[in-house]
Amino acid sequence: xxxxxxxxxxxxxEKQVSFVQLSEHAWAYxxxxxxxxxxxxxxxxxxxxxxxxxxxxxxxxxxxxxTVTDKPIKYVLMSHYHAVRVLGxxxxxxxxxxxIIASQDTYDLIVQRGEQDKASEIGRFPRLFQNVESVPPGxxxxxxxxTGKMTVWLGKLEVQLLQLGRGHTKGDTVAWLPQEKVLxxxxxxxxxxxxxxxxxxxxxxxxxxxxxxxLKPEKLVPGRGAALATPEQVQAGLQGxxxxxxxxxxxxxxxxxxxxxxxxxxxxxxxxxxxxxxHWVIFNHCMPFDVTRAYDEATQYPDPRIWTAxxxxxxxxxxxx
Numbered sequence: 001x002x003x004x005x006x007x008x009x010x011x012x013x014e015k016q017v018s019f020v021q022l023s024e025h026a027w028a029y030x031x032x033x034x035x036x037x038x039x040x041x042x043x044x045x046x047x048x049x050x051x052x053x054x055x056x057x058x059x060x061x062x063x064x065x066x067t068v069t070d071k072p073i074k075y076v077l078m079s080h081y082h083a084v085r086v087l088g089x090x091x092x093x094x095x096x097x098x099x100i101i102a103s104q105d106t107y108d109l110i111v112q113r114g115e116q117d118k119a120s121e122i123g124r125f126p127r128l129f130q131n132v133e134s135v136p137p138g139x140x141x142x143x144x145x146x147t148g149k150m151t152v153w154l155g156k157l158e159v160q161l162l163q164l165g166r167g168h169t170k171g172d173t174v175a176w177l178p179q180e181k182v183l184x185x186x187x188x189x190x191x192x193x194x195x196x197x198x199x200x201x202x203x204x205x206x207x208x209x210x211x212x213x214x215l216k217p218e219k220l221v222p223g224r225g226a227a228l229a230t231p232e233q234v235q236a237g238l239q240g241x242x243x244x245x246x247x248x249x250x251x252x253x254x255x256x257x258x259x260x261x262x263x264x265x266x267x268x269x270x271x272x273x274x275x276x277x278x279h280w281v282i283f284n285h286c287m288p289f290d291v292t293r294a295y296d297e298a299t300q301y302p303d304p305r306i307w308t309a310x311x312x313x314x315x316x317x318x319x320x321x
Contacts, residue, residue: 014127015031015032015033015034016031016032017029017030017031017060017064018030018031018226018227019064019067020227020229021068022182022219022221022227022229023177023180023181023182023219024180025040025041025042025154025157025177025180025182026038026039026040026041026177026180026182026184026219026221027039027040027041027064027065027068028221028227029061029064030221030225030226030227032281033192033193033224033225033280033281033282034128034224035050035052035053035084035085035128035223035224036050036221036222036223036224036225036227037049037050037051037052037061038050038175038184038221039061039065040154040157040159040175040177040184041065041068041069041071041154042071042153042154042155042157042159043154043155043156043157044071044154044155045071045072045073045074045075045154045155046065046069046071046072046073046074046075046154047073047074047075047076047077047152047154047159047175048061048065048073048075048076048077048092049076049077049079049175049184049186049221050077050078050079050085050086050186050223051076051078051085051086051087051088051089051091051092051140052088053083053084053085053087053088053121053125053128053129053130053132054087054088054129054130054131054132054134054135055087055088055090055091055131055134055135055136056088056091056130056131056134057088057130057131058088058089058091058092059091061088062091062092062095072095072096072097073092073095073096073097074096074097074098074099075097075098075099075101075152076089076092076093076097076099076100076101077101077102077161077173077175077184078100078101078102078106078140078142078173079172079173079174079175079184079185079186079187079188079223080106080109080168080169080171080172080173080186080187081102081106081109081110081113081114081117081169081171082117082121082169082187082199083114083117083118083120083121083122084121084125084128084129085186085187086140087118087129087135087140088135089140090135090136090140098143099143099144100140100141100142100143100144101142101143101144101145101146101150101152101161102142102144102145102171102173103145103146103147103163103171103172103173104145104146104147104171105147105163105169105170105171106142106145106169106171106173107141107142107145107171108171109169109170109171109199110139110140110141110142112306113306113307114139115139116306116307116308116309117306117307118139119308119309120307120308120309120311120312123309123312124285124312146161147163148162148163149161149162149163157177157179158177158178158179159175159176159177160175160176160177160178161173161174161175161176162174162175162176164188164208164211164212165204165205165207165208165211166201166204166205166208167188167200167201167204167205167208167209167245168186168187168188168195168196168197168199168200168205168223169199169200169201169304170199170201170303172186172187172188172208173186174186174188174212176215176217180219181216181217181218181219182217182218182219182220182221183212183215183217183219183220183221183234184220184221185212185220185221185222185223186223187222187223187224188205188208188209188212188223188241189209189212189220189222189223189237189238189241190222190223190224190225190237190240190241190280191222191224191225191226191228191233191236191237191240191241192225192226192240192279192280192281193222193223193224193225193280193281193282194244194277194280194281194282194283194285194286194287194290195241195244195245195286195290196282196285196286196289196290197245197248197286197289197290197293197294198286198289198290198292198293198304198307199293199304199307200245200290200293200294200297200304201297201304202245202248202249202293202294202297203249203297205242205245206242206245206246209238209241209242209245210242212238213235213238216231217231217234218230218231218234219234220233220234220237222237224281224282225237225281244273244277247272247273247276248269248273248290248291248294249294249297249298251265251268251269251272251273252265252269252291252294252295252298253294253298255268255269255295256295256298256299257298262291262292262295262318262319263318263319265291265295266287266288266291266292266295266319269287269291269294270287270291273287288315288316288319288320289307289315291319292315292319
């Protein structure tokens with residue numbers, strides 16, 4: 001296995017942004033496998049799902065929103081706690097934002113590991129944190145939390161915020177428009193993009209995806225990848241994500257059960273998955289983190305350990321050095 005550049009430091013190419021309308025009220029801001037932002041334009045206000053990594057980057061989302069509406073951006077939903085998803089929140093607060101909403105589990109994760117995650121992700125994704133100096137000091141904190149389900153009304157438009165199970169993190173939240181059958185999944189679902197699973201619950205994730213499928217969404221905005229505009233595309237996104245998660249965990253679990261060390265399990269799993277998934281964006285970046293977490297879960301750590309910038313480097317050297 002050839003030595004790879006640490007994390008996403010070789011990822012320097014700017015991506016083409018798309019801003020597409022999926023239904024009367026739902027829009028998707030996507031960028032060729034970079035983190036997506038979802039937009040819901042209601043009768044009297046706008047909700048943004050995931051903020052981009054910095055306020056400067058969020059300004060591009062706001063510019064696109066302003067081409068289609070002048071309604072205030074009152075709500076920001078954090079689908080989960082990762083820094084690349086939430087550190088742009090202050091830009092929306094300056095646009096009339098009233099609430100930053102997250103699950104209580106997500107709030108608890110920010111308390112537990114927010115500072116470490118922020119330092120870790122900024123180190124991993126230099127291109128994704130453009131103008132990182134624009135991020136206000138400290139962390140992005142929810143102003144409103146919920147457990148299980150919360151409904152927000154944007155005029156007559158019902159937006160359901162749902163925790164359908166653990167997967168990408170323990171705090172994952174989806175936004176669901178039941179009137180239009182549109183779902184915003186956060187990183188529970190990816191499309192032609194490698195799921196990051198460094199903070200995952202591998203054994204829970206497949207059932208959570210089935211819970212999403214049970215809603216029968218006809219359109220879906222994944223965490224990364226193109227917006228899914230037909231039921232067939234939605235099914236492909238759900239099935240592709242589940243196949244990756246289950247295949248990776250099965251390989252790691254078998255290696256761990258055989259008593260193999262982490263590096264050997266990593267090399268075997270990388271070799272097994274690369275032919276099918278190696279073309280997905282951030283495959284090389286995600287695999288060391290994903291296999292390490294899967295090995296932890298298969299052995300002695302039911303809950304994810306905290307990633308720090310120091311642990312990132314140590315892990316990378318151990319598996320790729």
